[in-house]
Amino acid sequence: MPEHMSMLAQADSKTRKKQDASGNGGGRGGATAGGSGGGGDSIAAPLAEEARRRYLNYALSVITSRALPDVRDGLKPVQRRILYGMYHDHRLTQDAKYQKSAKVVGTIMGQYHPHGDTAIYDALVRMAQDFSLRYPLVDGHGNFGSLDGDAAAAMRYTECRMAGIANELLAELGKKTVGFRPNYDGTLFEPIVIPARVPQLLMNGTTGIAVGMATNIPPHHLGELCDALVMLIQDKEASVRDLMKFIKGPDFPTGGQILNSKQELREIYESGQGSVRIRGEYDLEDMKRGGQQIVITSIPYTVNKSNLVAKIGDLVRERKLPLLLDVRDESTKEVRIVLEIKKDASPELVMAYLYKHTPLQTTFGVNLTCLVPTENPEVGAPQRLDLKSILQYFLDFRFEVVTKRFQHELGELLKRVHILEGFEKVYDALDEMIKIIRASEGKQDAAKKLMARFKLDEIQVDAILEMKLYKLARLEILVVEKELGEKRAEIKRIEGILKDKKKIWGTVKSELDEIKAAYNDKRRTRIGGAGSEEVEFSEEAFIADEDAHVVLTRDGWIKRVREVKDPSTTRLREGDAVMTVLAGSLKANLVLFSNMGAAYVTRFNDVPASTGYGDPVQKLFKFDDNERIVGALSLDGRLSKPEKLVAVTKDGLGLRFALEGHTEVSTRSGRRYAKTGEGDEIIGVQPVGEKDLLAVLTDKTSALVCKANEVNELQGPGKGVMVIKVEDGDRVVEFLSVPPGQKDKSIEFETQKGRKLSLNPGKYEVTGRGGKGHEMSRKDAVKEVIRPVTFIPLPEQKKD
Secondary structure (H helix, E strand, O other), X not given: OOHHHXXXXXXXXXXXXXXXXXXXXXXXXXXXXXXXXXXXXXXXXOXXXXXXXXXXXXXXXXXXXXXXXXOOOOOOHHHHHHHHHHHHHOOOOOOOOOEEHHHHHHHHHHHOOOOOHHHHHHHHHHHHOOOOOOOOOEEEEOOOOOOOOOOOOOOOXXXXXXXXXXXHHHOOHHHOOOOEEEOOOOOOEEEOOOOOOOOHHHHHOXXXXXXXXXXXXXXXXXXXXXXXXXXXXXXXXXXHHHHOOOOOOOOOOOOOEEOOOHHHHHHHHHHOEEEEEEEOEEEEEEOOOOOEEEEEEEOOOOOOHHHHHHHHHHHHHOOOOOOEEXXXXXXXXXXXXXXXXXXXXXXXXXXXHHHHHOOOEEEEEEEOEEEEOOOOOOOOEXXXXXXXXXXXXXXXXXXXXXXXXXHHHHHHHHHHHHHHHHHHHHHOOHHHHHHXXXXXXXXXXXXXXXXXXXXOOHXXXXXXXXXXXXXXXXXXXXXXXXXXXXXXXXXXXXHHHHOOHHHHHHHHHHHHHHHHHHHOOOOOOEEOOOOOOOOOOOHHHHOOOOEEEEEEEOOOEEEEEOOOOOHHHOOOOOOOOEEEXXXXXXXXXXXXXXXXXXXXXXEHXXXXXXXXXXXXXXXXXXXXXXXXXXXXXXXXXXXXXOOEEEEEEOOOEEEEEEOHHHOOOOOOOOEEOOOOOOOOOEEEEEEEOOOOEEEEEEOOOEEEEEEHHHOOEXXXXXXXXXXXXXXXXXXXXXXXXXXXXXXXXXXXXXXXXOOEEEEOOOOOOEOOXXXXXXXXXXXXXXXXXXXXXXXXXXXXXXXX
């Protein structure tokens, strides 16, 4: 038994022992400890221990009796009970008339599976869906759902019977091949497992979630499974690699293409877990008016077709894929999703985008967990197996079933021969037998006299006395003698098989060959990864090669426009103003710096185009409360990009950092470039050169100019160093970084007293960082900083 199952059982046992030792485990009507409890039949127990014990019991029940399939017949309990009820109680074999599903569900719920009719009907419906099971076990008549996610009709409307292949699971049931156990109320018996002749676990796969574990087994091709089983019979030492010469990989009922390499699939089958990448397939059709259209002919397993079509339709409506013009679902029984594309569009490029952005390509998480036999025949233990182990468990089960079947047949033959030998004895003295019977006083008297005269036992005598008179005819006697000879020959043959394991394995092998011959069909899922010539998905391939401008306002609104001749004429919300205009190609990136120390990088193309106000920048990124943009930079290759940037906080701290780490597209959460102290925030980010001067202005008109290289360059996010000491109640309101000697750039501001002042780093005294600076207007404060719009246009000649 696996370790986790053993631990569950031990915990349950320990809890029971504790209760027995404390005197709380048995007896009725006893006084409870400390006067606690609630009535004569109550048992005092620690709440934590009792909750733990009951949860463990629940977990064991879900694992062993609900969610996981048995490795031998490959069925969960509800599936097994449905098939058994249809076969045993309703005789709904493949040639029987359909019966209402409600009638079947009622029988299963009332006699075998008391967990609600919805759960039973859902399981029955899935067993009838040819897009859920590779080989459906139930033949449904009526609406049993669709690939579009449509639910099945109510059980009172649908009808069902067993599918032909389901008979292979149950045909040997009446030959004492498997054990039985009482049903939930002890009034009937149900099989522990059914004597499956087909490897149902891998053939149809299954999925289930238990407590602390789950299973997800993909379906496979039955012919390949039979070939692999035959090989394993002939060579017990065969490896997973050897078995995969026959089992190429999963075979999903909805077709598709598996992209995993042989090496990846082998690792999945050896470990019992992994991910299978699967995508839908498509064909190209020539149009009468020229050009081509794409026809999707298969979709991945478990994908809802209507949702897939809706997702593609959204791409068309939002024009995220300009090459795609329209999508139509023309499916009947076969999948046919038609994609109308532009005449000059590359179909491979369109499909590469759809594989990336829609469920047309998905992954199937393989988890080969199932219940394996234990010493207790009624309880299985969960275990994750590899491919060979699953096949070997099935073969061992088939060997056991075939052996028991032969033993049962031998027993029946011996019983029949025993009766026929009784007939043989009396046929030589028919007149005497009749005379004895006529002279007897009744059946019992006749039986005693016949047993004494012909040395017969009760079984033989009873058969003789129940025999019809026409059986005494000469031809009937010859028939008995012929049957006796045939039965004795059959007994000799079966005894020979039972004495030789090789002959039993030969029978198992021949039956597998018969299964393959009867149900073999064409593989639906194509195996093989993407070819070397396949078009790789590239977002840039779907972005127009044209220039655009991004307008960012001081209130945090952002939009993309084709061109900007005059920033002051762009449409803005009342009271808002343009902060920055960034120019660049739609394929280029731009970076936005926030006051919380985060850098957000996106493409120009990803900024929503608008002729109105645009969108709040928070819609594009995941902002914290009170976070706003304080700096921005275009990363277009035609513009000169600074190597270093400088940031200053309102508390007078400054830091330099490299742009290099903030050029690639980021997540919605951005990348951290600085850390801000409590109550502090960054007021701006600007490009800086190694010889630049840094000018800083506070609210109380204190100004300081220092060399920018005195500000430490940080390799990672940090708080920085002191640039200017800020008194209590004061704060930095603006800063400027310019090359030394440049006199045309300055900080322009107006004070509360109405003075208009200018802080020009080229004309101001340069001091060391960390000082208090000089007051530009005594006992005055900054009323407004006049900030010009930042706009660096693109060069006229566009580089290739």
